[in-house]
Amino acid sequence: MRAMVLRAPGGPLRPEELPVPEPGSGEVLVRVRACGVCRTDLHVVDGELREPKLPLVVGHQIVGVVERVGEGVERFSPGDRVGVPWLGRTCGRCRYCRTGRENLCGEARFTGYQLDGGFAEYARADARFCLPVPEGYPDLQAAPLLCAGLIGYRALRMAGDAERLGLYGFGASAHIILQVARHQGRRVFAFTRDGDEEAQRFARRLGAEWAGGSGQRPPEELDAAIIFAPVGALVPLALRAVARGGTVVCAGIHMSDIPSFPYELLWGERQLRSVANLTRRDGEEFLALAPEVPVRTEVRPYPLEGANQALDDLRSGRLTGAAVLVVGR
Structure with missing residues (x-):
C-alpha cells in the first residue's frame, strides 16, 4: 500500500510502499478514503509530541470502509463506513476507564502517534474505538468531524452554559464549533491571528457576532473562551476577556x-x-x-502524496477550514 511515513521527527514524511496490515483479534482493517490533517499531526511531525512510534504513519481523522474484520468483531462488517479517531485504545481497567474518563487512561494509545494512522491506503484499528460515520456527509467533509469536531465538542462542554463565547484560533475546530454554538443559541466572538481579515470574514459568514485579532478586546465581556491555537500567550489575553466567574478552556494537546x-x-x-x-x-x-445542526465542514483537498504540503499550509496559517487528504474511493 502507498503510505506517507515519518522516519524521524522534524523531517518530512516520505512516500513509501508498505505491506497491508492484517487485522488482529478485535480489530478491523479499514480501506482509507480520506484522512483529515490536524494540528496534532503537525505537533507529532515537528517533534513537539515526543513519544511517537517510529517509523510512523501519521493521521487520526480517518474515514474509510471496513475491508476485513478480525476474530471476535461483531460490531462492524465488511463494507461498513467507519471513522477512526485519535483515541485508539485504552486499558479498560484503571480508575479513569471505570469512571467514564477513559481519555485520561495512562495506558491509552493514540492513532497516528503510537498506532499507525490514516496517511495510507489502509489502516488497522481496534473495532471498539471506531465510530459509525453519519450518512449525508461525504468522506472529505466527514473527516474533520473526527478530531476537529470531537475535541471542539468536548471543549464546548467544558465551557459550560456560556452565552457569550470566545474562540481563539479560527481553524478547523473553531469553524465547526462555531456552528454548534450558534445552534445552541450562544453568541460567538472569534479571534484570529492579528490582521487575518480572510479568517475574520469566514468567521462572520458562519455566524460570529464579532471577529478580530487575538490581541484585541471583544466589544463586551465573555462568559467563556476556548483556545484552539497552541499559543500559551493567549491564556492571559483570554482571562482578561472573560467576566468574573468565566472559564477559559485550553483545547489543544x-x-x-x-x-x-x-x-x-x-x-x-x-x-x-x-x-x-x-x-x-x-x-x-x-x-x-x-447532522441536526447541521454542521458543514469547509475543506481543502490534497492528494496523499501532498501530505507535506498540507502540513506546511497548516503550519504557516494558509488554510481556511480544514485540510483533508484524498486517499481512495
Whole structure:
C-alpha cells in the first residue's frame, strides 16, 4: 500500500510502499478514503509530541470502509463506513476507564502517534474505538468531524452554559464549533491571528457576532473562551476577556509555555482548564448532533502524496477550514 511515513521527527514524511496490515483479534482493517490533517499531526511531525512510534504513519481523522474484520468483531462488517479517531485504545481497567474518563487512561494509545494512522491506503484499528460515520456527509467533509469536531465538542462542554463565547484560533475546530454554538443559541466572538481579515470574514459568514485579532478586546465581556491555537500567550489575553466567574478552556494537546500573569486575571472565580483527548461517548454524542445542526465542514483537498504540503499550509496559517487528504474511493 502507498503510505506517507515519518522516519524521524522534524523531517518530512516520505512516500513509501508498505505491506497491508492484517487485522488482529478485535480489530478491523479499514480501506482509507480520506484522512483529515490536524494540528496534532503537525505537533507529532515537528517533534513537539515526543513519544511517537517510529517509523510512523501519521493521521487520526480517518474515514474509510471496513475491508476485513478480525476474530471476535461483531460490531462492524465488511463494507461498513467507519471513522477512526485519535483515541485508539485504552486499558479498560484503571480508575479513569471505570469512571467514564477513559481519555485520561495512562495506558491509552493514540492513532497516528503510537498506532499507525490514516496517511495510507489502509489502516488497522481496534473495532471498539471506531465510530459509525453519519450518512449525508461525504468522506472529505466527514473527516474533520473526527478530531476537529470531537475535541471542539468536548471543549464546548467544558465551557459550560456560556452565552457569550470566545474562540481563539479560527481553524478547523473553531469553524465547526462555531456552528454548534450558534445552534445552541450562544453568541460567538472569534479571534484570529492579528490582521487575518480572510479568517475574520469566514468567521462572520458562519455566524460570529464579532471577529478580530487575538490581541484585541471583544466589544463586551465573555462568559467563556476556548483556545484552539497552541499559543500559551493567549491564556492571559483570554482571562482578561472573560467576566468574573468565566472559564477559559485550553483545547489543544500541545501548547507553548504560558507566560506569567497577575493573579487579578484569575481572581473573581475565573477558571482555567485543559481538555485532554476524547472519549467514545464524546464521539457518539457529537456525531449524532452534527447532522441536526447541521454542521458543514469547509475543506481543502490534497492528494496523499501532498501530505507535506498540507502540513506546511497548516503550519504557516494558509488554510481556511480544514485540510483533508484524498486517499481512495
